[in-house]
Amino acid sequence: MDKLKMHSPDLSQDNIAKIRQLFPGCVTEAHDEATGAVRLAVDFDQLRQELSDHIVEGPQERYRLDWPGKREALINANAPIAKTLRPNFSESLEFPSTKNLFLEGDNLEVLKLIQQIYLGSVQVIYIDPPYNTGNDFVYRDKFAQGADEYLKVSNQKDSDGNRLLANLSANGRFHSDWLSMIYPRLKVARNLLREDGAIFVSIDDTEVAGLRHMMDEIFGAENFITEIIWEGANKNDARQVGVCHEYVLCYVKDRRATKTSWSVTKEGVEPVLKEVERLRKEHGEDYDASSEELAGWFRAMKATPSFGLRRFRYIDNRGAYKEDDPTAPGGRKFVLKNPKTGETIPLRPNRGWAFDQETFNRLVDEGRISFISPTSIMVRRYLHETDTQTPQSVFYQPARSASERLSTLLGGGYFDYPKDETIIQKFIDMAAGEDAHDAIVMDFFAGSSTTAHAMFLQNALDGRNRRFVMVQFPEQTNESSSARAAGYQNIAQISKERIRRAGKQVLEGEHHPNWNRDVGFRVLKVDTSNMKDVYYRPDELNQADLLDMVDNVKEGRTAEDLLFQVLVDWGVDLTLPIRRETVKGKTVFFVDDNALVACLDHGVTEDLVKELAGGEPLRVVFRDNGFVSDAVKINVEQIFRQLSPTTEVKSI
Template sequence: MKPNKLELSSVDGIQLNLEALYQIAPSCFTEVKDDKTGELRHVVNFKTLRQLLGDNAVEDADEMYQFTWPGKQEARREAARPTTKTLRPVVEDSVDWDNTQNLYIEGDNLEVLKLLQKSYMGKVKMIYIDPPYNTGNDFVYDDDFAVSQDDYDLFSGDVDELGNRYRKNTDSNGRFHSDWCSMMYPRLMVARSLLAEDGVIFISIGQGEVTNIVKECDEIFGSTNRISIVSRLMKSGGGKGQFFSPNVEYIIIYAKSISNVVGFREEISEEVIKKLYTSIETEGARKGEKYRPFGLYQSSLDARPNQRYFIECPDGSFVIPPGKTMPCSVEDGAMVYPNSDDGCWRWSRDRYLEEKANGNITFKKSDGVLVDQFGQPAKWNIYTKIWLADRQEGGATPVDLITKWENRQSAKELSELGIPFDFAKPIGLIRYLIALMPNTFNSIILDFFSGSSTTAHAVMQLNSEDGGNRKYIMVQLPEETPEDSEARKAGYDTIPEIAKERIRRAGKKIKEESPLTTQKLDTGFRVFRLADSNFEEVKKAPEEYDQSQLDLFLNNVKSDRTDLDLLFGAMLSWGVQLSLPMTSEEVDGKMIYSVNDGDLVACFADDITENIVKAMADKQPLRVLFRDSCFARDDAKINVFETLKQLLDWSEEEAIKNIKVI
């Protein structure tokens, strides 16, 4: 046997859907012969699937609830369509390349998300995006799925070096909302596949498309997985607007699977601490701790038979929540069965005694809320102690209105770094959203509309404060800065140039100011740039080529591509994460690369020797990769295959799976 070719395209979304359906309903699948390959493949028998669904299926009902727009079908197809593009490493733009686990990727985010699927599917804990708000001026990405090819060609002058079309989506466009929906839909579909089962996506959005993004997310994530629609004060004041001055935007929040998501908790602010946690314990095990007194009596609760009883106060008197019938003589704990309009305590008698024994009850002079055994206003009130330390550990439930971190703060934050850029999100807002989610310490945070990379800044800032090891992936189209902008005057021709410099300066500043400087704080990032395939397209039949072109069949790697280009392209194709550490070793004058101590071992040099093969096997690799041109003849390829199989004690099936060529 000889090693097979490595599949170089991204995930096929249709195949993913088939695999998911097969897990649920394998009986609706059958086999047919593929006309192109001659091999058998699985296909869906719709008749059987319909039988499984019974009456719960619909095709062309006259009336049914649905959200649609011109171009939706093509947008859905585009989400499933694989890409043959790749990501090229840009070491010279990176910081701490060898050690960092953070990624910054330049390129159209739809293509990039597809490329990340094999390596990061189900591994991203949180996604935050701040997409274009579609105001009539905002940048819109290159895909316009509803137009014909002829119409598409009309825009062919507005392309970048990769062939991506980009233009403004003005409000004079008759397909103003449809274009925006078609741009967002496939990106959200692919992004969902990257989320972990307990993952959450946060989407900042303005009023213009809030209803459409909610409908899209209800369809893609499921309406039952909608966590909230949060209002956010983006600015205060202002005199613009005919009826209202726009001061509010929204954050739409969805879970991959809401049943797997632990409730959000926020930090208790200093303002709340100063206002509510005003008491300090004077004795016992919690002496010196702050607490908040909270009344044991609550009139808003329904009267409960076991939660209305007398409590003895420090002066020997007895108190009880107010009610109609009161006996003249009682003792501590005497039960009074309430009428429907009688008050009661929040806790049962047993719970009260337990909390009192633990020092969680306090008595204070009364304001007349409670009554004594004679039905008169009591001299005491009874409070439970809500300990600040306990609340800080568990956090507080956030409200769905965010009033901090107005947008204008971001201009100051960037100005302090010497970066000229407007309209970024404040660091505090993104930091707050990340901190809401529990168990993110070692998680991956993704932002695929990353702009100036506020999200990367916020991740580093939060890590510096709590010792976390969160990693980020930033994706941004190389949009040019306006010619007359301060950014262009300062030498920043594109948004990624601004973002990369911001991360560099922010990381340096955070390290200088961080109280955790003795710990390892990752402020580096690996830069990648979206590019066409590393390989020349060979579409003609061999007889159509002249003699000078026949070497394309032996070596179809583009002349400007390096070993690192090939290595990272293979990592994407094989599902190996781009942030993993790597080493290189020279044997017999040829370079051997090892990713994450053997996750992938590769050699792309010509004339592979026996020493090279043995050195690769010594690393106990999980995967082995060569260039096809490493071997002068097929018999050399077969010999290497058999040698590795023997040295690594792999079965034939394991060797076929783990040894590949490109």
């Protein structure tokens, strides 16, 4: 019976396997010096020969972004980890039914743990990483360099420690540490995107240039969509020019797979549609009365975005519409007849019709032509058919309004510069719009979980059932902060509370009838593996050690802990429904009915094995030492081959 690996995927080996598919002669087998295991290895001399017409050798100049620590950052992105995700039921909301996830821990570790599960599955990623202020990051990866080490590697100090540059105030370590932090996270995140998926990254002017180069390298310059300008409030520390904007870099996984056009709902549309619906219920088919009252409503909305749609002041059985000129410069020139009266409709000088006679007749039949007189017409354009537009590259939203809304929601101002949920809602609408019924939205620098709030708002608006994956490190709040005074020990606690309150607020408002109203989330936290670490060589083991190793699970770990490590290792969706039953006196977990069946108790009997095999599950897992006897353990695979030959059987 095969055992589960209990560590994240080894990306280096996966990449070598891909090279092997392209160049079989360039991959060989080699012994791992540390473990003695046989691993795939690349024969780089042979690979250079295969690419001899295109390879760039040695110090020859090339266009690329380099910094001290980049190689180590790449190694870190590919290195597997032996950790797990443990469920926390008390901090979750609607754990049994929700499809949303809140993952707590270092985001690089989380991304590695979930990449098998969500490989090529995420539709939208939005992140707002920590801006480079020169301070230390809470994400201190093992390759981060000290100041002296950096200065030597970058040739700013000699081996004796003497400075080689006069001015070190602008040295590259300021940028290198930040680039080394973000690089592996973006590398792994790209693997999670669908082929038509998009990523939006907020950044300020300190690192926008370096980040643009880096994302060109990771995602491909051909997959760059745009650099969005997010205009907010002026900074008070300006000396020459007041910077009043930030940037959002947008890339897609594969531009060829991305739909040709993105759109967003026009500002102010929803209030108009709601008012039209109210008037139609009140006045029925008296469309003149409805139109007259709608025109008055628009006059009262001068200070709102809806006022910009005031031309849609007429109502008929289809909804709100505006009347447009049916002619256009350079349009068709022919004699247009009124199909009801046969009269000729005159054409103004230097104009042409925007349609032919056949199309005109169809529009008349559909009631889309307004006859001002028998010889004067207008075309009806309906709001619900023209309520979207191509998104613009500049967004204006005062930063203060988002801060005020969040402070009101949480009952305190715990974040200085929270992102605006209505802007992120636009990004979700752009890249996971009407076709994305159950798209996954991810934010692995969740902060106050603005992205989760934005997704709730968009789901409530259009009735889609998108689901989120939020990732947040439990960064400690400052001891003297208002957040600590309010009882929040770390940022992750505030983040989860914001999701709870935002979900409740959205549910209490108006929402689309097709929305499934899922505002819950499962909390899973990064922790060390559930399995005991074994550091003994065979000649060092004694009888007591062997007895200790009979149970390879750490003390204090629950059956649910083991189950979720199995889900992670097997690459099974962490939000699937889980049913717990007692079968033959043992606890058995059924994940998505028979997608995975797990019995992690001790004393498993042959009768229980046969009972589970009779259900023909897709996968089944037991404890390696959980069987009542060695004979039962040996017979497990034989029983499944007879009763359920397609079941994959493994142990932990």
